[in-house]
Amino acid sequence: MARRLQHSLGVKSTLSYIDMISGGFGAAFFLFLIFVSFPIETASTPSSGSRFLDIWLEWNDTTVVANMIVEFTPEASETALTQTFRYTFNSQFLTRSTSTGLVTYTGSAPKFWTSMAEAGFGLTSDTGLQRNTIKGNLVGQWMRFSDPCPGTYQFAVASHGLIASRLAELFLNPSIPTTNGRARFILSNGDATIFIPEDGTSGIEMTIKAGLDEDETRIPNPVTISVGANTSPSSLLHC
Amino acid sequence: MDDDPLLLSFADALTCAFGASVALFLIFVVLVRFDPPSPVPTSGSQSSRSITTSLANDTPGSSSLVILAQSELPDISCATSSVFSIKVEDSDLENVRIWSSETEIWDGATRKGVHCRRVFEVPDGVTPNSQPTLVVNRANLELIEMRVHLGANAWPAWNKFSRVQIQPSDAISKPWILRVTGLPDMPVITPEDR
Numbered sequence: 001m002a003r004r005l006q007h008s009l010g011v012k013s014t015l016s017y018i019d020m021i022s023g024g025f026g027a028a029f030f031l032f033l034i035f036v037s038f039p040i041e042t043a044s045t046p047s048s049g050s051r052f053l054d055i056w057l058e059w060n061d062t063t064v065v066a067n068m069i070v071e072f073t074p075e076a077s078e079t080a081l082t083q084t085f086r087y088t089f090n091s092q093f094l095t096r097s098t099s100t101g102l103v104t105y106t107g108s109a110p111k112f113w114t115s116m117a118e119a120g121f122g123l124t125s126d127t128g129l130q131r132n133t134i135k136g137n138l139v140g141q142w143m144r145f146s147d148p149c150p151g152t153y154q155f156a157v158a159s160h161g162l163i164a165s166r167l168a169e170l171f172l173n174p175s176i177p178t179t180n181g182r183a184r185f186i187l188s189n190g191d192a193t194i195f196i197p198e199d200g201t202s203g204i205e206m207t208i209k210a211g212l213d214e215d216e217t218r219i220p221n222p223v224t225i226s227v228g229a230n231t232s233p234s235s236l237l238h239c
Numbered sequence: 240m241d242d243d244p245l246l247l248s249f250a251d252a253l254t255c256a257f258g259a260s261v262a263l264f265l266i267f268v269v270l271v272r273f274d275p276p277s278p279v280p281t282s283g284s285q286s287s288r289s290i291t292t293s294l295a296n297d298t299p300g301s302s303s304l305v306i307l308a309q310s311e312l313p314d315i316s317c318a319t320s321s322v323f324s325i326k327v328e329d330s331d332l333e334n335v336r337i338w339s340s341e342t343e344i345w346d347g348a349t350r351k352g353v354h355c356r357r358v359f360e361v362p363d364g365v366t367p368n369s370q371p372t373l374v375v376n377r378a379n380l381e382l383i384e385m386r387v388h389l390g391a392n393a394w395p396a397w398n399k400f401s402r403v404q405i406q407p408s409d410a411i412s413k414p415w416i417l418r419v420t421g422l423p424d425m426p427v428i429t430p431e432d433r
């Protein structure tokens with residue numbers, strides 16, 4: 001102590017080893033608090049809820065064969081793609097692995113999704129999904145796309161006519177057979193889930209033409225999927 | 240004074256303090272976060288863990304839940320299939336839509352059997368008070384494949400099924416074959432998990 005006092009008196013700016021340790025740790029802790037409290041990294045948002053697009057299509061006549069068509073116009077500010085792409089979801093462009101259940105789209109247009117699930121798309125011997133209701137049997141299809149790219153989606157229903165047992169009617173009957181159908185959509189951009197129509201139970205009504213030509217019935221309400229505040233950037237990498 | 244090697248100058252102390260602060264900063268701020276919480280796998284992820292993520296982040300009840308169940312039988316139709324006897328319990332049954340499909344399986348010109356599929360649409364999804372459960376009411380010797388879609392997440396994966404072997408004796412011992420719990424550690428359970 002005497003030695004320390006002596007040194008302190010001799011040169012005022014000289015500190016002892018103990019002074020350095022205590023002062024150093026004090027200053028270090030002070031600086032540490034400053035560094036820690038700096039907003040150095042942006043808050044890691046817990047990212048999003050999941051982003052998906054759900055399509056439910058149903059129609060009344062179980063002998064009509066139909067499938068969904070999607071026209072996708074990318075949002076220019078989110079992707080380099082500028083043109084509109086068309087996807088036909090029928091057995092010509094879809095394959096389904098019976099062992100894994102994985103459905104694969106084989107068309108040339110770039111996929112606006114990362115994973116896809118379906119039920120009821122029209123294979124030759126597939127009667128599609130059927131559901132018993134008080135109004136009779138309905139036939140339907142379901143498709144779910146994960147991570148749909150931002151943009152506008154226009155939907156249409158195409159029909160290749162009737163099942164084989166009724167095909168002859170198309171040649172004998174000059175009028176094009178029709179059936180009533182409806183479509184429902186569920187979409188989520190990670191912020192909120194939107195049901196179209198809003199009640200989530202009914203559907204957008206339409207009349208599906210089932211002639212020999214590949215008739216299309218456009219659904220008037222296009223759907224826009226935007227980038228939300230909680231949209232995870234990694235879920236847009238394929239767009 | 241100058242001959243004491245333990246004495247340091249004020250500048251030495253400041254340098255050392257600054258070095259220590261940088262070291263502590265690196266230890267506590269950088270290294271601790273070196274393995275950051277992985278960005279939420281969010282959409283399109285294929286693990287069962289991500290379905291929990293979806294449950295945690297999606298608006299409860301708004302994640303449309305779809306459950307697929309299917310099997311293959313050597314029969315002519317799906318009339319005897321356990322898949323066609325499955326019901327969804329512990330949920331708002333009024334809103335559950337049940338779809339079915341029956342597809343013939345052909346191997347060349349030989350008819351091998353029938354593919355039976357049932358699709359359960361549960362628009363209300365999973366809530367703390369609702370754990371949709373698949374209950375089989377007809378127990379034949381049958382391998383049932385199941386998959387759960389919740390939002391953009393799938394369990395066990397988009398290209399996998401969870402398989403449950405049904406025995407005739409299971410009609411009593413194993414009436415339920417899948418339950419969507421939404422619990423963080425095990426969002427979907429099968430009887431084997433009990």
